[in-house]
Amino acid sequence: MSRLLHALLILSFLGLSLSGMPLRYSSTPWAKALTHAFGGVHATGQIHRLFALLMFSVFAAHLIDLFRTSRNLGGWHAMLTGPNSMVPNLTDVRMFFASLRWFIGSGPRPRYGRYTYWEKFDYFAVFWGMLIIGSTGLVMCFPEIFSRFLSGEWQNVAVIVHSDEALLAVLFIFIIHFFNTHLRPDRFPMDMSIFTGYISVEDLQRERPEEYKRLQSESLITGESALPYSPFYIFLVRLYACLALLIGLTMLFLVARAILFSN
Amino acid sequence: MYAQQPAKDTAKPHMVLGLSCTICHQSGTKQPATEKSCVNCHGDYATLGEKNANTFTQNPHQGHLGHLACTVCHHGHKPDTQYCQSCHPEMEIEKAVPGPIPMNPPLECKSCHPEQARKLAHSAHARLKWADSGLSCRACHIDHSLFQLPKPKMPVAAISGASYKCLHCHERFILPIMKIDPEGELHSGPRAPKCSACHDAHSLMHTQESLWKRTEKNNPISCLRCHKDVQKLHLNLQASKERINNCDGCHVSHAAESSPLDLASETAKCIRCHSSLPGSSQAFAPQIMKDLKRSAHASLQCGQCHTRMRANHSLSKPKAEESTVECVGCHQRQARDYSMSVHGQAPSAVLRVSGNNPKVKLPRCIDCHGTHKILKHTDPMSPVSRERSVQLCIQCHSGKDAASYFFSYHGKANKLGSTTTAQCVDCHGAHAVFVRADARSSIAPGNLKATCGRCHQGANEKFVQYASHAQIDDKDKYSRLYFVMLAMQVLLATTHAFFILHLLFWLPRSLKERRLRNAVTSDSLVSDASLQG
Numbered sequence: 070m071s072r073l074l075h076a077l078l079i080l081s082f083l084g085l086s087l088s089g090m091p092l093r094y095s096s097t098p099w100a101k102a103l104t105h106a107f108g109g110v111h112a113t114g115q116i117h118r119l120f121a122l123l124m125f126s127v128f129a130a131h132l133i134d135l136f137r138t139s140r141n142l143g144g145w146h147a148m149l150t151g152p153n154s155m156v157p158n159l160t161d162v163r164m165f166f167a168s169l170r171w172f173i174g175s176g177p178r179p180r181y182g183r184y185t186y187w188e189k190f191d192y193f194a195v196f197w198g199m200l201i202i203g204s205t206g207l208v209m210c211f212p213e214i215f216s217r218f219l220s221g222e223w224q225n226v227a228v229i230v231h232s233d234e235a236l237l238a239v240l241f242i243f244i245i246h247f248f249n250t251h252l253r254p255d256r257f258p259m260d261m262s263i264f265t266g267y268i269s270v271e272d273l274q275r276e277r278p279e280e281y282k283r284l285q286s287e288s289l290i291t292g293e294s295a296l297p298y299s300p301f302y303i304f305l306v307r308l309y310a311c312l313a314l315l316i317g318l319t320m321l322f323l324v325a326r327a328i329l330f331s332n
Numbered sequence: 333m334y335a336q337q338p339a340k341d342t343a344k345p346h347m348v349l350g351l352s353c354t355i356c357h358q359s360g361t362k363q364p365a366t367e368k369s370c371v372n373c374h375g376d377y378a379t380l381g382e383k384n385a386n387t388f389t390q391n392p393h394q395g396h397l398g399h400l401a402c403t404v405c406h407h408g409h410k411p412d413t414q415y416c417q418s419c420h421p422e423m424e425i426e427k428a429v430p431g432p433i434p435m436n437p438p439l440e441c442k443s444c445h446p447e448q449a450r451k452l453a454h455s456a457h458a459r460l461k462w463a464d465s466g467l468s469c470r471a472c473h474i475d476h477s478l479f480q481l482p483k484p485k486m487p488v489a490a491i492s493g494a495s496y497k498c499l500h501c502h503e504r505f506i507l508p509i510m511k512i513d514p515e516g517e518l519h520s521g522p523r524a525p526k527c528s529a530c531h532d533a534h535s536l537m538h539t540q541e542s543l544w545k546r547t548e549k550n551n552p553i554s555c556l557r558c559h560k561d562v563q564k565l566h567l568n569l570q571a572s573k574e575r576i577n578n579c580d581g582c583h584v585s586h587a588a589e590s591s592p593l594d595l596a597s598e599t600a601k602c603i604r605c606h607s608s609l610p611g612s613s614q615a616f617a618p619q620i621m622k623d624l625k626r627s628a629h630a631s632l633q634c635g636q637c638h639t640r641m642r643a644n645h646s647l648s649k650p651k652a653e654e655s656t657v658e659c660v661g662c663h664q665r666q667a668r669d670y671s672m673s674v675h676g677q678a679p680s681a682v683l684r685v686s687g688n689n690p691k692v693k694l695p696r697c698i699d700c701h702g703t704h705k706i707l708k709h710t711d712p713m714s715p716v717s718r719e720r721s722v723q724l725c726i727q728c729h730s731g732k733d734a735a736s737y738f739f740s741y742h743g744k745a746n747k748l749g750s751t752t753t754a755q756c757v758d759c760h761g762a763h764a765v766f767v768r769a770d771a772r773s774s775i776a777p778g779n780l781k782a783t784c785g786r787c788h789q790g791a792n793e794k795f796v797q798y799a800s801h802a803q804i805d806d807k808d809k810y811s812r813l814y815f816v817m818l819a820m821q822v823l824l825a826t827t828h829a830f831f832i833l834h835l836l837f838w839l840p841r842s843l844k845e846r847r848l849r850n851a852v853t854s855d856s857l858v859s860d861a862s863l864q865g
Contacts, residue, residue: 092744092748095743095747109750110749110750212798213789216792220797245835249835253839
């Protein structure tokens with residue numbers, strides 16, 4: 070489920086940034102070219118709304134998934150405090166400082182669990198971003214309806230927040246998320262586990278020893294030596310992921326250029 | 333030969349009446365009688381002419397030689413003679429002789445009138461093929477005789493003066509002249525100029541080029557003799573002297589469209605010069621004619637906009653500040669709106685609207701719509717089209733007005749090529765542009781709901797509080813928006829600062845990890861190979 074949602078999230082995120090960023094940087098040539106490619110300003114707007122609908126669906130599906138998981142794990146409390154929880158805790162703070170020491174060479178590699186602190190931040194950044202961008206997007210999409218109970222000035226606020234938060238999301242995903250989980254040299258070119266659902270025992274042992282220990286103690290590690298997918302499927306997945314990375318990096322380049330050379 | 337009549341002398345009848353000698357010989361009988369004594373009793377020469385008009389078929393007292401002394405014919409005590417017969421030996425004053433009276437010996441006109449004869453010899457009249465050796469003097473001077481001949485029957489009795497003689501042959505000119513002025517006010521009727529007012533009486537036909545020139549010293553007679561107001565106008569153009577100095581450059585001389593040029597052919601006349609005149613100012617460039625043909629005004633004649641040219645022959649283009657005067661003739665509603673708007677007001681109003689450039693001039697019709705290249709606003713090439721009008725407005729309304737517009741969705745969409753999104757004119761109006769404080773303004777608080785509602789159906793009181801020209805970097809005016817923006821920027825900056833630092837710390841460690849792992853992999857490969865070996 071999470072894999073499918075991640076794939077759809079990629080699709081909607083790229084679609085939204087491709088159809089949204091031209092409006093923010095409307096004076097650049099690439100904005101005009103992209104808009105033209107989408108079939109004009111109006112069509113670009115419709116495409117943006119379409120992808121927004123997809124992202125809303127992903128968000129809703131994830132909430133349903135969370136609800137189901139919580140039932141399987143025996144309630145919200147169990148899920149939020151369990152070893153697979155996304156909720157940051159004291160261990161994460163310790164891990165952060167341990168990581169800093171490890172980076173500068175004055176400590177061993179921290180024994181990360183199932184989710185590292187940066188992954189948790191990633192998750193909540195996206196969660197928060199979807200709420201903020203989604204709600205402001207709705208306000209802008211239906212200005213006449215929202216003006217029944219919101220002052221017109223909220224439209225101005227919505228524009229600023231939507232646009233700036235979108236920029237934050239784009240930069241964060243295309244720089245921080247890409248580096249942390251895919252592009253950093255010891256993981257280059259990408260971490261396939263989010264696409265396949267599997268991680269090799271070797272990787273698990275090295276990168277998340279705590280999780281390895283837990284899974285071993287619960288005898289959950291399978292003896293499979295190869296992924297249960299055809300090579301063609303793996304190829305398709307890699308292609309999709311690489312395309313997403315490429316589009317993301319191109320967007321990053323264009324946006325960065327627009328920011329740096331706007332005047 | 334006519335029979336010689338018995339000669340009468342003048343003195344005898346006086347003596348029969350028993351009149352005293354001194355009646356005629358006033359200064360004494362030894363002195364000859366003078367004309368003065370004749371006039372005392374018989375009245376002057378002209379009176380005699382009238383008195384004798386019924387007596388003589390050809391009145392000797394109304395001859396072409398004018399006033400002759402009485403004693404030329406009347407010799408007192410000697411018999412009278414007929415002075416006329418010295419040239420016209422066959423002429424008798426009591427007998428009608430039809431037609432020209434032969435002269436003996438034939439008298440050459442040119443012996444008395446050499447200048448006229450010389451001119452005539454070079455004129456077109458002298459070269460007429462159907463008259464063997466050209467027209468003689470008498471062809472025109474039909475009444476150059478001692479006695480008045482009956483006037484020829486004229487198609488137009490009102491044609492005055494010498495013209496009727498010309499019109500014997502040149503009848504074809506009558507109709508055009510009548511046509512241009514059926515009321516008889518201009519070139520026909522009692523006030524009409526004679527042919528000779530324009531045409532030199534004898535050299536007449538050589539004047540095609542020089543006739544109308546007012547500067548030619550040898551041709552002092554021209555249209556300008558009567559049409560004095562034209563002097564200051566089109567004709568003053570030295571550069572185009574040769575082409576324009578002739579009135580018939582525009583007004584055909586006899587078909588003479590008079591003051592109002594024939595509308596249908598006016599532009600055709602103008603472009604005879606204005607499409608090809610080399611070395612002239614831009615106004616004469618052929619490009620203008622091309623533009624005009626493609627423009628919405630393609631069917632208009634030059635003078636419909638260049639009204640000053642038509643009104644008083646002024647060449648000057650429609651004065652920019654007066655351009656509405658020309659445009660208003662057709663575009664009344666727009667002109668009325670414009671004249672009320674800030675653009676049509678006093679300069680002080682402009683300072684308020686675009687404070688950043690106090691020297692800015694009020695836009696006039698042509699500043700937005702162009703001149704010869706005027707296109708309909710539906711034409712994408714028109715500066716007032718939906719594709720271009722924003723670019724037009726921001727030529728003056730640059731700075732904050734434009735920047736804040738381009739910061740809004742409306743402006744961004746416009747920049748990306750949308751023609752349906754709100755543009756300057758959609759909210760502010762095109763001609764009826766007023767300042768916000770003016771109740772007539774479409775952006776006056778009371779009118780905003782209607783203005784926004786044209787696109788946003790159901791726009792209410794709250795909706796119109798949207799700041800369409802929000803300058804979010806203006807901390808005082810838009811403080812809330814400013815702080816929202818600031819908060820977002822701080823959020824963005826801190827998040828990225830934190831994680832990029834994190835990334836930079838991680839990068840060297842990650843590189844080391846990669847090298848380490850590669851080394852391990854190659855080691856194990858080596859060991860695998862050694863095992864197999």
